[in-house]
Amino acid sequence: MILFRTLMTTCRAHMLLGMIILNGCAGPLGHQAVPDSEIAAHLGTSAPLLPLFAALWRRESGESNIIPILQIGDSHTASDVFSGRLRELFQARFGDAGRGLLPPGIPHRYYRPARVEVAMQGWTTIPSADIHASGPFGLAGLRQHTDGPAIMTLSGTAAGEPGTVEVEFLRQPGGGTISLEQDNVPPISISTDGQLGAARAVAPSVAGTTAVRVRAIGDGPVDVLGWTVMRGTPGVTYSNLGTIGASVTLLDRWDATIVRAELARLSPALIVFAFGTNEGFRDTTDPESYGARFAERLRLTQAAAPGAAVLVVGPPDGARHRRKGDVESGDCGDPNWGTPPRLASVRAKQRAAAQREGAFFWDWQAAMGGACSMLRWASFSPPLAAPDHVHLLASGYRQSAESLFGTIMEGYERYRTLRGAPARPIS
Numbered sequence: 001m002i003l004f005r006t007l008m009t010t011c012r013a014h015m016l017l018g019m020i021i022l023n024g025c026a027g028p029l030g031h032q033a034v035p036d037s038e039i040a041a042h043l044g045t046s047a048p049l050l051p052l053f054a055a056l057w058r059r060e061s062g063e064s065n066i067i068p069i070l071q072i073g074d075s076h077t078a079s080d081v082f083s084g085r086l087r088e089l090f091q092a093r094f095g096d097a098g099r100g101l102l103p104p105g106i107p108h109r110y111y112r113p114a115r116v117e118v119a120m121q122g123w124t125t126i127p128s129a130d131i132h133a134s135g136p137f138g139l140a141g142l143r144q145h146t147d148g149p150a151i152m153t154l155s156g157t158a159a160g161e162p163g164t165v166e167v168e169f170l171r172q173p174g175g176g177t178i179s180l181e182q183d184n185v186p187p188i189s190i191s192t193d194g195q196l197g198a199a200r201a202v203a204p205s206v207a208g209t210t211a212v213r214v215r216a217i218g219d220g221p222v223d224v225l226g227w228t229v230m231r232g233t234p235g236v237t238y239s240n241l242g243t244i245g246a247s248v249t250l251l252d253r254w255d256a257t258i259v260r261a262e263l264a265r266l267s268p269a270l271i272v273f274a275f276g277t278n279e280g281f282r283d284t285t286d287p288e289s290y291g292a293r294f295a296e297r298l299r300l301t302q303a304a305a306p307g308a309a310v311l312v313v314g315p316p317d318g319a320r321h322r323r324k325g326d327v328e329s330g331d332c333g334d335p336n337w338g339t340p341p342r343l344a345s346v347r348a349k350q351r352a353a354a355q356r357e358g359a360f361f362w363d364w365q366a367a368m369g370g371a372c373s374m375l376r377w378a379s380f381s382p383p384l385a386a387p388d389h390v391h392l393l394a395s396g397y398r399q400s401a402e403s404l405f406g407t408i409m410e411g412y413e414r415y416r417t418l419r420g421a422p423a424r425p426i427s
Contacts, residue, residue, distance in 0.1 A: 001105040020150030039418045042172075046362040046411025051309040053415040055269040059094050060416075064234040066097045068266050070241070070308075072139065072251075073274030076316070078107075081394045082274075083116040085401035087238035095235020098163055101266065104224040105152045108244055116229065122150025122216070123224075126254040129243050136170070136255035137199060139262045140226040141243045149218035154227060155211040164205045165212040166228040168426025171199040176220030181213040182206050192222055199256045200265075205232060224257040225258070239266075247282075248275040248297050256304075263305040271301060271308045271361075276315030276350055277390065280343030287342065290408065298357040310359035311408075314347045316400070317365040317374040319389040332372035337389060339371070367403040 036054050040047045055067045069090065071083050091097075102113060105120040107127070123144040128137040137143060144152065156162040167180060174191030180203045190201045203212045216222040230237070243250055275294075277283045302310060319337040331338055347365065354361035369375060377385035377396055384396030392400065 004243060029082075034419070039415065042418055043411060043414060045301060046360070046414060048354075048358050049309045049311065049408065049411055050415075051307055051325050051410070052270040053077075053412050056094055056412055057346060057415065059234065060421075066230075066234060067094065067236045068097075068100060068268045069236060069238045069270045069272065070101070070139070070266060070268045071239065071272035071274060072141075072241045073272070073313070074242060074246040074276075074278055075244045076277065076397075077240050077241070077274045078105070078244050079110070079391075079397070080112065080114050081397040082392075083238060083240035083242075085398045085407055087114065087236070089402070089405045090236040090238060095233065096231060097233055097235040097237045098231040099161065099229035100237035100239035101139065101226055101228045101241065101262075102154075102239070103142055103241060104168075104226050105144040107140075107142050110244070115156065115161060117155045117157055118146065118153065119155075120150070120152035122146050122148060123152060126223075127243065129246060129250060131232060135253065136196075136198075136258055137253060138168065138225045138258040140241055142256065143248060144224045145218045145221065147218075147221050148215040148216070150222070151213055152224070153213045154209055154229070156229070162210070162229050163214055163231045164229075165203045166200055166230070167203065167212075167214055168198055168200050168225040168227065170196070170225060172196050172221065172222035172223070174220050176222045177217045177391050178222055178224075179213075179215040179217060182209040182211070184208055187215075193220065198225060198261060199273075226262075242274075244398065245278055246275065247279045248273070248294055251297050251300075260304045263308075268305060268308045270307060272311045272313060272314075273298070273301075274313040276346050277318060277343075280315050280346040281318065281320060281340045281390070283340070283344045287345040287348060287349055290346060291353055294350055295353035295357055298353055298359055302357065302359075306374050310354075310357075312350055312354040312359050312361045313404070314350050314361060314363050314365060315343060316392065317368050317371065317377075318343055319372075319374050332375050334375055336417065337375060362404055362407060364400060364404075367400060367407075 017100040036050055040050050043050065044064055055065065058065055059067060071077050076082055099115050105123050105125065106118055107125060123146050126133050126145050127142040154162055154165060169178065169192055171192050171194040178190050178192060180201055182203055185206050214224060279290060298310060318340060322336055322338055322341055351361045365373065374385055374389050378389055383393060384399065385392050
């Protein structure tokens with residue numbers, strides 16, 4: 001994501017703003033000649049979100065575009081409650097284009113994806129979080145492998161789904177055959193034999209079909225990297241790809257060629273980075289080197305997806321049980337719980353890296369109420385945070401998502417006003 005800058009003098013800036021205001025009566029479509037790069041100068045701290053705002057604006061102006069949003073992160077992302085609420089909010093206003101990209105099969109035992117159900121038999125999950133596992137890996141951070149017969153099924157639980165399903169698999173020397181199966185149509189047989197690299201196959205939308213099955217017939221190794229669910233209608237897709245226990249260095253284990261191809265195909269308008277909890281709870285984290293590494297990952301992502309806005313979600317507040325010798329324990333007034341000493345510095349380094357690299361930073365801890373808010377959220381009746389004081393409960397994740405959406409929409413409403421659109425309430 002490139003942070004736009006203006007070279008206008010102060011006088012010219014005032015002239016531009018006056019032009020926008022004077023032309024406001026022309027309606028939402030009356031200002032296409034005003035470059036977004038100039039409007040960015042008046043967006044303030046929301047300027048890094050300009051690519052997202054422009055895509056949302058085109059959608060509201062009548063364009064039948066699809067606006068992909070991609071969130072990658074740790075367990076806060078893997079649960080799909082936080083991301084699921086954001087998906088609901090974006091799609092309620094801008095249209096529902098589908099569920100988006102999902103990890104293949106069942107990545108972990110807590111997997112409960114919204115709007116779809118997944119079953120599998122005969123597959124082995126190979127996660128990139130396992131340092132002993134060999135790649136390659138894509139954005140999903142894992143692959144499902146089999147050397148024999150196996151089947152995985154993706155079923156839609158919402159009207160109009162699964163729609164069109166694109167299956168991404170690994171083409172490899174000696175690769176076996178997969179069959180894409182749906183009700184009411186002949187299966188599609190695909191060989192995965194070939195030069196090593198990612199490939200895709202599409203199971204088109206079929207009326208009356210509520211499930212797509214990927215079957216390995218057992219004639220060679222097969223690896224599935226992901227699948228994408230699309231409705232064939234304009235609007236937003238919101239993909240959440242989270243890995244339990246992950247830190248941002250997980251991205252180093254992903255195959256750069258595969259990830260670049262996936263991002264080029266997905267063409268996200270927004271990439272959400274949601275890491276930091278695990279780094280902040282780890283006493284061995286060195287803040288200075290962490291800040292440099294985090295900034296480097298942002299730069300690499302921006303280079304791979306130059307048309308996307310990047311939003312960094314700082315880690316939420318957290319607390320841990322008192323440990324012998326912990327000097328920070330009890331700093332929130334509870335002798336049994338204390339704030340991990342690296343959590344604040346990780347958050348600060350993420351904020352600094354985001355500002356330096358032209359990304360938008362959202363402070364989750366501040367949205368919760370600041371320092372010690374995790375203890376308060378866990379003590380509410382009913383509680384908003386889990387007893388571990390690391391994760392939130394569903395209600396807490398939803399409330400957090402609504403706060404972030406409100407922040408994004410505040411910036412978007414300013415963009416709309418600069419475009420000459422009438423003000424509308426923030427939903």
